Amino acid sequence: xxxxxxxxxxxxxxxxxxxxxxxxxxxxxxxxxxxxxxxxxxxxxxxxxxxxxxxxxxxxxxxxxxxxxxxxxxxxxxxxxxxxxxxxxxxxxxxxxxxxxxxxxxxxxxxxxxxxxxxxxxxxxxxxxxxxxxxxxxxxxxxxxxxxxxxxxxxxxxxxxxxxxxxxxxxxxxxxxxxxxxxxxxxxxxxxxxxxxxxxxxxxxxxxxxxxxxxxxxxxxxxxxxxxxxxxxxx
Numbered sequence: 223x224x225x226x227x228x229x230x231x232x233x234x235x236x237x238x239x240x241x242x243x244x245x246x247x248x249x250x251x252x253x254x255x256x257x258x259x260x261x262x263x264x265x266x267x268x269x270x271x272x273x274x275x276x277x278x279x280x281x282x283x284x285x286x287x288x289x290x291x292x293x294x295x296x297x298x299x300x301x302x303x304x305x306x307x308x309x310x311x312x313x314x315x316x317x318x319x320x321x322x323x324x325x326x327x328x329x330x331x332x333x334x335x336x337x338x339x340x341x342x343x344x345x346x347x348x349x350x351x352x353x354x355x356x357x358x359x360x361x362x363x364x365x366x367x368x369x370x371x372x373x374x375x376x377x378x379x380x381x382x383x384x385x386x387x388x389x390x391x392x393x394x395x396x397x398x399x400x401x402x403x404x405x406x407x408x409x410x411x412x413x414x415x416x417x418x419x420x421x422x423x424x425x426x427x428x429x430x431x432x433x434x435x436x437x438x439x440x441x442x443x444x445x446x447x448x449x450x451x452x453x454x455x456x457x
Contacts (some may be wrong), residue, residue, distance in 0.1 A: 231295035235284045242286050256286030306336075306348055307373040313338040316375075317418065319384040319400065322355065322362065322391070330355040332365055345415035362390060362402040368438075386419040 242259055246252075262283050267274060278285065310316060316338035325328055348407040350373075353365045370377060385391035385398065394400045399413045444454045 224304070231280060231283070235280055238284050239286055239290065240279070240294055243291045244298060246291060247295045247298070252356050253291040255290045256288065260284055306350070307375070309340060309346065310336065310338060310373065310375050310379075313340055313379060314343075315379045315381045316337055317352070317382045317384065317414075318390070319364075320362070320366065321386055321416075322325065322388070329442070334363060334369055355439045360393040363405075366398070366402075377407055378409050380409055380411055382414050384414040384416045387415050387423075389454075 242256055246259075248256055260281060264278065267278055267281065267362065271277065316336050319335040319337070320332055320333045322330060332353050333357055334350045334353070337347040339344065339345055349394045353369065355361045355365060369375075383399070383402065389397060391398045392400075392415075402408050403409070444450050
């Protein structure tokens with residue numbers, strides 16, 4: 223086997239390792255499942271093409287240990303994050319959506335989503351960051367500043383921010399919106415009340431019992447019988 227052939231096979235096995243790691247992460251499987259996938263591939267090849275020694279060798283040389291999968295996923299994460307930050311630097315403008323909540327250990331966290339317009343006039347939406355917060359309202363502003371500064375995101379392209387309408391978010395003086403409006407480093411932007419949260423609040427006060435009764439009766443009729451369910455899906 224010459225050097226070029228060896229280098230090509232090495233690149234192929236590396237790419238295969240990245241594909242396995244990507245699918246493990248996307249399906250939220252344990253990192254140790256890499257070895258399980260590898261063994262299954264070897265077993266399948268031994269049945270479908272037992273004489274293909276080259277393919278069996280390539281699979282055997284595929285490094286998919288738990289630590290390797292973890293390292294590959296970290297590399298993919300860095301690459302995806304860098305690609306997103308580059309897109310934001312070159313975009314025409316971007317909007318933010320932020321929401322504060324707590325995890326299963328009651329620790330406050332803030333999720334920041336970004337929607338931006340690329341130079342090719344394509345609208346993209348991604349999770350920008352997920353941050354752990356302190357107990358102060360001002361920490362929301364500090365967390366957002368940290369994310370934008372870390373990614374060197376141009377504030378002059380900031381167009382709007384959507385929140386859930388909570389006091390910590392829309393407060394005039396100490397809320398996130400109020401603090402952003404009082405910060406001269408941010409350009410003038412449009413505060414937006416999240417449509418999903420408004421819809422949820424509207425549903426809580428939606429008082430049309432006749433409509434609800436009809437909807438519930440229809441759903442119960444469809445779900446009460448397997449035949450009805452199949453017919454409705456085929457409708």
